[in-house]
Amino acid sequence: MPQVDGNDDEDGAVFTRAATGDERAWQELFTRWKRPLLAFFYRSLSSMPEAEDLTLEVFVRLHRAAPRYESRGHFSTYLFHIARNLLLNELRRRRRKPTLPLPPDAFDYFPSTATNDSRQLAELEEEFQRALGELPEAQRTLLLLIQQQGLDHSAAATVLGITGNAFRVQLHRARQRLKELMSPRS
Amino acid sequence: MKPDSRQRPSDAEIDRLLGSQLKRTSPEFEQRWRELRGQFVATASASPRPHRRSWLLWPGIVTAAVAAALVVFILRDDLIPPDRTKLVTFEELIALDSALASATPLLAAENREVLLYLPTPANL
Numbered sequence: 001m002p003q004v005d006g007n008d009d010e011d012g013a014v015f016t017r018a019a020t021g022d023e024r025a026w027q028e029l030f031t032r033w034k035r036p037l038l039a040f041f042y043r044s045l046s047s048m049p050e051a052e053d054l055t056l057e058v059f060v061r062l063h064r065a066a067p068r069y070e071s072r073g074h075f076s077t078y079l080f081h082i083a084r085n086l087l088l089n090e091l092r093r094r095r096r097k098p099t100l101p102l103p104p105d106a107f108d109y110f111p112s113t114a115t116n117d118s119r120q121l122a123e124l125e126e127e128f129q130r131a132l133g134e135l136p137e138a139q140r141t142l143l144l145l146i147q148q149q150g151l152d153h154s155a156a157a158t159v160l161g162i163t164g165n166a167f168r169v170q171l172h173r174a175r176q177r178l179k180e181l182m183s184p185r186s
Numbered sequence: 187m188k189p190d191s192r193q194r195p196s197d198a199e200i201d202r203l204l205g206s207q208l209k210r211t212s213p214e215f216e217q218r219w220r221e222l223r224g225q226f227v228a229t230a231s232a233s234p235r236p237h238r239r240s241w242l243l244w245p246g247i248v249t250a251a252v253a254a255a256l257v258v259f260i261l262r263d264d265l266i267p268p269d270r271t272k273l274v275t276f277e278e279l280i281a282l283d284s285a286l287a288s289a290t291p292l293l294a295a296e297n298r299e300v301l302l303y304l305p306t307p308a309n310l
Binding site: 018019023026027030034035036038039042048052055056059060063102105106107108109124125128143144147148175178179182183184 | 193199201205215219
């Protein structure tokens with residue numbers, strides 16, 4: 001999980017340099033954010049080709065917005081605001097597409113004493129991705145912003161456009177719903 | 187229906203899955219990025235980025251233009267030669283003088299001097 005808050009001001013400064021056409025600054029931003037963005041889009045859409053397209057599109061949007069960028073908040077809030085808008089556009093636009101699941105070895109699951117057997121992990125990964133797909137978009141995005149991207153609560157609430165109270169309620173509901181969806185069906 | 191041996195996932199497992207990131211990216215994706223980065227840099231060198239505060243320039247120009255217009259409007263009587271047809275007539279001056287006669291003693295000496303030399307169409 002990326003440590004977002006500690007590097008946010010630094011990212012904003014790098015973006016300001018990138019906006020002047022600094023190639024190394026663009027590369028720095030891409031290196032830092034490509035995998036978080038890919039994971040965010042993949043978990044939301046279950047399709048790696050679409051995740052790649054949207055990740056690059058985020059950088060196109062950043063490039064377009066660069067001359068107007070004012071570093072007033074967390075860079076990650078700005079970044080995922082763009083990412084979520086692109087995601088919503090994609091979800092509105094797309095017809096039901098077949099999912100293209102990735103194998104578990106594509107992910108860097110952090111160490112756990114629980115399931116480490118590869119077959120069980122594959123089943124768990126498949127079930128997790130299916131359950132995520134069944135969550136409402138706002139709940140799924142909320143969980144991903146907090147637990148996948150490490151955004152703080154206020155930043156995630158800003159990206160989703162909800163209040164702090166609504167955020168806490170939604171977060172609790174989202175976790176409960178995800179667990180229910182992953183539970184064995186009777 | 188196949189019997190499901192799985193248990194309800196633990197919080198730790200949920201956290202583990204939610205927190206997972208991709209290990210690697212595809213070479214095609216990296217190539218597409220390099221092309222895109224090249225376009226960003228080319229665009230920036232083709233059209234230099236405007237100054238960060240350039241958005242302040244236009245309101246500044248508009249404000250300056252309005253201020254200049256107001257100054258011209260206010261001072262235009264000084265800029266335009268006085269229209270002689272609009273000067274008060276001698277009869278009006280006499281009437282004014284009569285009205286002010288009782289107040290004249292209250293005026294300061296220098297004001298009285300000015301009043302004595304009020305312009306008339308004859309001496310303009």
